[in-house]
Amino acid sequence: MTFLKDYINVLSAASISFLLLSSTFGCIVYFNLLEGRLRSKGGSIFIGLGVAYVIAGLFIRPLLYLAVAYFLVMFGLAHLGGRLWDKKVGKWLLFVGIVGFFVSFLDPNFYLIAAKPDNVPIGAMIFLLGIFTWIALRKAYLNDKQIQAGGIPWEKTETNEKLFVWPDLVYTEMLCMILLTVVMSVWSVALRAPLEEAANPTSSPNPAKAPWYFLGLQEMLVYFDPRLAGVVLPGLIIVGLMAIPYIDTNPKGNGYYSFRERKWEIGIFLYGFLVLWSFLIITGTFLRGPNWNFFGPYEYWDPNKLVPLVNVDLSELVWVNWLGMPLPKLWPIREMFGILLVIGYLSLPPLLAARPFRRFYLKMGPARYYVGSFLFLVMMALPIKMVLRWLFNLKYIVHIGELFFNV
Amino acid sequence: MASVKALQENIVNSQIWKSVFRVGIPNTNRKRVLAVLGSLILHLHPVKVRRSGVRMSYTWCMGGTTFFFFLIETVTGLLLMFYYRPTIEYAFTDIMDLREQAPFGIMREMHRWGAHAMVIAVWLHMFRVFMTGSYKPPREFNWNVGVILLVLTLLLSFTGYLLPWDQLAIWAITVGSSMARATPGAGNEGPMSGLIKLGDIRLIHAGDDARFGLIGGRSIGAATLLRFYVLHCVAIPLVAGFLMAIHFWRVRKDGGISGPL
Numbered sequence: 001m002t003f004l005k006d007y008i009n010v011l012s013a014a015s016i017s018f019l020l021l022s023s024t025f026g027c028i029v030y031f032n033l034l035e036g037r038l039r040s041k042g043g044s045i046f047i048g049l050g051v052a053y054v055i056a057g058l059f060i061r062p063l064l065y066l067a068v069a070y071f072l073v074m075f076g077l078a079h080l081g082g083r084l085w086d087k088k089v090g091k092w093l094l095f096v097g098i099v100g101f102f103v104s105f106l107d108p109n110f111y112l113i114a115a116k117p118d119n120v121p122i123g124a125m126i127f128l129l130g131i132f133t134w135i136a137l138r139k140a141y142l143n144d145k146q147i148q149a150g151g152i153p154w155e156k157t158e159t160n161e162k163l164f165v166w167p168d169l170v171y172t173e174m175l176c177m178i179l180l181t182v183v184m185s186v187w188s189v190a191l192r193a194p195l196e197e198a199a200n201p202t203s204s205p206n207p208a209k210a211p212w213y214f215l216g217l218q219e220m221l222v223y224f225d226p227r228l229a230g231v232v233l234p235g236l237i238i239v240g241l242m243a244i245p246y247i248d249t250n251p252k253g254n255g256y257y258s259f260r261e262r263k264w265e266i267g268i269f270l271y272g273f274l275v276l277w278s279f280l281i282i283t284g285t286f287l288r289g290p291n292w293n294f295f296g297p298y299e300y301w302d303p304n305k306l307v308p309l310v311n312v313d314l315s316e317l318v319w320v321n322w323l324g325m326p327l328p329k330l331w332p333i334r335e336m337f338g339i340l341l342v343i344g345y346l347s348l349p350p351l352l353a354a355r356p357f358r359r360f361y362l363k364m365g366p367a368r369y370y371v372g373s374f375l376f377l378v379m380m381a382l383p384i385k386m387v388l389r390w391l392f393n394l395k396y397i398v399h400i401g402e403l404f405f406n407v
Numbered sequence: 408m409a410s411v412k413a414l415q416e417n418i419v420n421s422q423i424w425k426s427v428f429r430v431g432i433p434n435t436n437r438k439r440v441l442a443v444l445g446s447l448i449l450h451l452h453p454v455k456v457r458r459s460g461v462r463m464s465y466t467w468c469m470g471g472t473t474f475f476f477f478l479i480e481t482v483t484g485l486l487l488m489f490y491y492r493p494t495i496e497y498a499f500t501d502i503m504d505l506r507e508q509a510p511f512g513i514m515r516e517m518h519r520w521g522a523h524a525m526v527i528a529v530w531l532h533m534f535r536v537f538m539t540g541s542y543k544p545p546r547e548f549n550w551n552v553g554v555i556l557l558v559l560t561l562l563l564s565f566t567g568y569l570l571p572w573d574q575l576a577i578w579a580i581t582v583g584s585s586m587a588r589a590t591p592g593a594g595n596e597g598p599m600s601g602l603i604k605l606g607d608i609r610l611i612h613a614g615d616d617a618r619f620g621l622i623g624g625r626s627i628g629a630a631t632l633l634r635f636y637v638l639h640c641v642a643i644p645l646v647a648g649f650l651m652a653i654h655f656w657r658v659r660k661d662g663g664i665s666g667p668l
Binding site: 118121122124125128129132133135136139140152153155156158159161162163164165166167168169170172173176177180184185187188189191192193194195196197198199200201203204205208209210211212213214217218221225226227229230231232238241242244245246248250251252253254255256257258262266269273403404405 | 433436439440442443449452453454455456457458459460461463464465467468471472475476479495499502503506513515516517518519520521523524526527530531533534535537538539540541542543544546547550551554557558561564565568571572573574575576577578579581582583585586587588589590591594596597598601626627628665666667
């Protein structure tokens, strides 16, 4: 039991759990939605990824833990294939999840954080997200199969069948309202709303946390400058969401669940919504303790935990560590490498439009292609910086203190 | 059974009942249509809907759930307003009183849990709409209204978070609002703000930047409390209510609850 707890503590270290979640996401898409096989070109990429984790684990110990968990998950998912969407399997997974969650309550450190009144809805949210993702993907998988067999999605078989709002819809709504009222009443009686001491502007709590739905943004502050994490990126999230219907011109999959017809859209959206946004909120809520240090779910939130500050900027890494020279005085020269890297990253779309993504470019047209790929690159900058920070202690790629500009 | 039926007939045929509900028991298709058309609340709906639009497994009922949570928040919030004064002298003690003195007082609990649940329900609603591709033409505009409503939901919850005026509240808002300081061009620590100058005098400083405007001072204080109270109870609900009306209207006009074309 202790071993298992220690194992989970290591696994949930932000870096590991994030890599595991991202890889799992890839596995589910490949093995369970696209019906890929282990013994194929694509399958060998996933095995190669596991081997890469093992090799990396030889240098960075916790990655070995990751490799073990990854192989378990990958083989499990590859073995299940389409059966992951069987109701029986789904119920079992949910059962295991719920039992695991409540058994964890026996651990005093876990209980302390997870049973905080304000954290209860977030615990429920984890399960709700899991259940609804499963339902949506199950329906998509079943419809995909129908379409592939030359049929029509299940929803289409009912298009022409119309029901009277009274009684069918009105009764459903009525039942929903009654059920929700009951749930809310029981919840409100069972759990008191938190109230701490009266506000005192002179004594700040540790950790000081934003409301839970903004903890993803607060977690982003670890990896980005406040100007980016606090203002520009949240703005771009909203802009990006609003731009979705105008960038996505795929006419298929309108009004029914499907995956194969909309692989890219759904893949990108699910990655952003589940693996980035929800994961960061859950991390920020349950795993970030005093001084915003990282704590495993079964670890005590020790306010005196010492974490060595070893983060370095790219400029320091290149000039001092690799070239063995002092940092140049002028910032354009000092930050040359970082700036080139960022320019290279942002000029990927025009480069890719020439050859590999020509198909997309022609289909979407220049405006949609460039706006869409810019938003996508900005989104992907977050996981890239997260991994760079954890594995290489890289702080900023470009750090121009003179202009208050960091990337 | 016969007597129950007779009683029902008696009630439904009484002048009082007939004056309120014109149609009577909707037991024929004609009466079902009239029941929906003749009622202000029910006529948010069309008369008939696609079968898939009624299925819980398709819609998850999340849009309706969100709206229902909004109604719960309105009702419980209204009751809380009877007890609560948004000043730093009274805010915390009023909440204490509510907690200790009001018998069976679960309105604050319901308001807070309802707020959390509403945020989750909005996310799940957006998730469902995305997964069924329901943002595609002709529903692009309504998706955008939805995104704004999502942001407003978060802002509603955020402004409400401050009102209990306890440690949890002010420090969460302190952390949450500190980012406004870094707004490009408008926050005193933001990029380019240093360039906005009149001679040697910086025009953007801690006393007039974006954060100052948001919280009405250099730090969270009486002005912030009043500001957030008004935003929370009046301004944002009004805007959200207006946008919700548009949202629902457009659902109808764009072809009802989405389904395959």
